Amino acid sequence: xxxxxxxxxxxxxxxxxxxxxxxxxxxxxxxxxxxxxxxxxxxxxxxxxxxxxxxxxxxxxxxxxxxxxxx
Numbered sequence: 001x002x003x004x005x006x007x008x009x010x011x012x013x014x015x016x017x018x019x020x021x022x023x024x025x026x027x028x029x030x031x032x033x034x035x036x037x038x039x040x041x042x043x044x045x046x047x048x049x050x051x052x053x054x055x056x057x058x059x060x061x062x063x064x065x066x067x068x069x070x071x
Contacts, residue, residue, distance in 0.1 A: 012034065017034075017036065018036070020036035020037070021037075021039070022037040022039075023035060023037060024037055
């Protein structure tokens with residue numbers, strides 16, 4: 001497929017994008033690549049910003065610290 005370049009750039013036909021909502025455009029040497037961005041599930045962000053505290057055994061005894069449960 002050949003597409004003319006206008007003053008604004010290129011208009012890429014939607015059917016080529018195969019339903020992508022967002023794309024990344026990369027220039028690699030003399031090649032321009034258009035890559036669909038796949039949305040990430042928010043569950044993959046879980047634990048990416050851990051809370052730091054002064055409890056060395058918090059991972060083992062988290063119920064006791066959160067709920068006050070006895071051993």
